[in-house]
Amino acid sequence: MLPPHQSAIGVVPAVSEQALVLTGVVMTTFENRFVRQQDLVPLDPLTSVSITIIGVGAIGRQVALQLAALGAARLQLIDFDCVDPTNITTQGYFAEDVEQPKVDATANQLLRIEPDLCVQTVRDRYRPSMATGEVVFCCVDSIASRKAVWRSVIASCRFWCDGRMLGETLRVLTATDASSREHYAASLFTSSEAQTGRCTARSTLYAATIAAGLMIHQFTRWLRGIPPEFDLLLNLLSSELIENNGQSTSNRYTGF
Secondary structure (H helix, E strand, O other): OOOOOEEEEEOOOOHHHHHHHHHHHHHHHHHHHOHOOOOOOOOHHHHOOEEEOOOOOOOHHHHHHHHHHOOOOOOEOOOOOOOHHHHHHHOOOOOHHOOOHHHHHHHHHHHHHOOEEEEEEOOOOOOOOOHHHHOOEEEOHHOOOOHHHHHHOOOOOOOOEEEEOOOEEEEEEEHHHHHHHHHHOOOOHHHHOOOOOHHHHHHHHHHHHHHHHHHHHHHHHHOOOOOOOOOOEEEEOOOOOEEEEOOOOHHHHHOO
């Protein structure tokens, strides 16, 4: 047993060698927190890219949180909106976040996960004049917005992933090469073709989290040199996952 130490507030209880060893284990584990994912998420490529997330609502916030946990080094968050009470339920914000800009509330959580993370927040709508990273996660909620972002970043973006959600139906589109870019462009249907749904059945946190996970998986495939899937459609209610890698878009995809 080590001798007790004096402090300004009295005697600090003695600390055993075993406790010190355990403390050392905890510290080492924290320093090497990536060890259990290292064969699936290569850290060097991950930390070398700059990542932009456009829209930090239901899906975008979950994408940001997962990237911070994975070990991303540089994140840019773009969103004009503030947190409202419904966002606690559907987007995973906290009660104390209400009325705060979403980018600020999300950045605060990211820094709790990784204090050394470099986070840039942009409290505005996306504009073509904005500089973005080479990796872009598009998490906006309209086709018009997707078109505007896509057209302005296509020349500089190496990895593009678009997450869409309507109730319990999710769609994830990824573009990294000529074929997948052509396929993605074909998915940008007109607003009049968009599917509609009841406003009370459009979003849940569990669906957003699954969509974010699918998007992050496509990103880690790309980091490992594995071609991402062009187009995934997941219907949670029917437990049906459809891949559409380069085939012509079927009717079941139209408007979503």
